[in-house]
Amino acid sequence: MSKFPREVLGELITHQKGFAFKSKDYQETGIPVVRVSNFTDDSIDTSDLKFVSKEIANENQKVALKTHDVIIATVGSWPKNPASIVGKTICVPSEMNGGLMNQNSVILRVNSQCETDQKYLFIALKTKLFSEYLVSTAQGSANQASVTLSDIFSYEVEWPEPHIRRSIVSMIDSINQKIELNRQTNQTLEQIAQAIFKSWFVDFEPTRAKAQVRASVAEGRIPGSDQNLPLDFSKEDEEKLVERAAMAAISGKTPEELDQLNPEQLKQLKNTAALFPDALIDSELGEIPEGWEVKTFGEVSKCFDSKRVPLSKKKREEKKPGNIPYYGATSVMDYLNEYIFDDIYLLLGEDGSVIKEDGSPFVQYIWGKAWVNNHAHVLQGINNVSTEHLMIFIQSQNIAAFITGAVQLKLNQGNMNNIPFLDAGKKINNSFYKFISPLYEKVREISEENKTLMDLRDALLPKLLSGNLAINEVTI
Incomplete structure (x- = not known):
């Protein structure tokens, strides 16, 4: 009351x-x-x-x-x-x-x-x-x-009275500000991962940078200028320019900024640059780096749909109270006290809410204990493609051509598995994961912190709004 x-x-x-x-x-x-x-x-x-x-x-x-x-x-x-x-x-x-x-x-x-x-x-x-x-x-x-x-x-x-309203707002505001700051941090981390993916796997910037140096040298020009190559220009000089161009493309740094990096950073950049080819070839997807292979989504993902178990509202009530998320096509639908999954997964909407207006799919990145119903595909990356790599890739795709149904839209497993996927090979894929893994580890950590903050806020709210808990009784 x-x-x-x-x-x-x-x-x-x-x-x-x-x-x-x-x-x-x-x-x-x-x-x-x-x-x-x-x-x-x-x-x-x-x-x-x-x-x-x-x-x-x-x-x-x-x-x-x-x-x-x-x-x-x-x-x-x-x-x-x-x-x-x-x-x-x-x-x-x-x-x-x-x-x-x-x-x-x-x-x-x-x-x-x-x-x-x-x-x-x-x-x-x-x-x-x-x-x-x-x-x-x-x-x-x-x-x-x-x-x-x-x-x-x-x-x-x-x-309540104005001074009580002010006190409640001040307390909830402080929690919400922490939550929002965390959200912005996570958004920035994900944008960094997406930018790296776009540079490597969409725009092919490291490969293009190498190819442009090769083309300039072949024409007898210093890369990036109209000046002719010096007479003593050697193959070793060319390889150094090719390497530096790829390093700049990967890091987003100018040649001058590259010189400011410490030896360990330079070593990592050189090793990564060496993985990329220096030529583009034609493919069914257009120009792609030489040596890369057009595969399908099904070849780089493992589907766990057979483990899904849909629950009616009555069945869900029998598995309460709990704090384990029950996922649907696009979001958490409920919370239970049992789970059927316990790992990092990518969820793709299977039916109902399947794609956004721009044709990209509804995606959920989940970890820890979870229950998933039969409206979302449950996936992990395989064959040297991480689950995070798989997610960033599919987030960038227009999958409208793979959707069936007029009234009830559906992304069936067969169509999903036929979505083209450009595979850069084990070494580049693993290198990409080394870049993005710490980012997503932080995303998960911050998300867990936000969950704790939201649980605290949601537990406090009804007590504060009812007057059954005084502001001076709360410590955050």
Whole structure:
């Protein structure tokens, strides 16, 4: 029982429904448009935004977003698909200030126009109680649910005295800031891994750098200039230039910066540079480095789908309480006290939510004890291709051509295994893993820290909001 007074939500806020922007108005750059599909658990994923012109944005300033706006998805799925659940509630991050809100959503702002109250509003609505209330009032078909504004605004939210609201906001803010900083760090680590992959396996920069030096020397020119080679230029000189070009491509450093590296770093770079060929050849995928081989996804992955076990809601209830994630096609759907997997795996959506608008697949990187239902393929890399390598590769692919089904999209195992994969060979693949392995080890470590922080926050919230736990009783 709450010790704090409750206020009707509709009396505390003003609101604005999202606008139905037309797909024909979308363009590559401009003012970002946020769709409910961009919602994360509590914020906005900026990696898949749409954009409109300034002119269209100026005509729709009523749906312009402000930092700390609270947004509720008024249309979504039922709880069986928590990633897109109706009533998902998020807070607008500072980088989306000035963006525009698309349809199937409502923006909430407190009447007081106080930043602390706005933050408190999000905290007070980011509870299991509010989420369950919205689901209980939702209506719709088997695959889509919607909640009315009147039902949203009828909810009674805990609204204590201003000094208590400030204290709660201060405490939860400190936890959320740690979580967000960790998320940004992980995003940076993954971007570094993806950049290395793109350089080596997509743009072939080390190979191209070598090939360009060879071509210049063959023409009698000093690489990177129009000057002729000196008369005493030797084969040994050429090999040194080839090596340095590849080292610069791999490290992203200039020749001057290479000279500043310590001997151990230079040795590692030289060894890595030596692995790359110095010529490109034609293949079914276009130009690829000489000696590399076009294989299939199935040849470099091991599928554990036969170990999956789907559980009905009733069966899941029998395996509670627990903290072991139960994964679906795109996200964690529940938590259990039993597991069937205990390792590092790549999950690819098999049916339902299979691909994003850009054609890339829904991917989950998991580790430790887990249970996976039959809506996600369970995979590991094999034959000198790491699971992380496999993941970065598939994240970069447009797999639309391998998807079947008109109403229920599906990536069946046969089609998945036929996706072309460019294999650079054991030595380069292993070298790539040495580069990215520490990055993903840190990603896992930081993710575990965030899980602990989120568990702490979620345990504190109901107690703080009910008044059953005083701020001065909490130590973080």
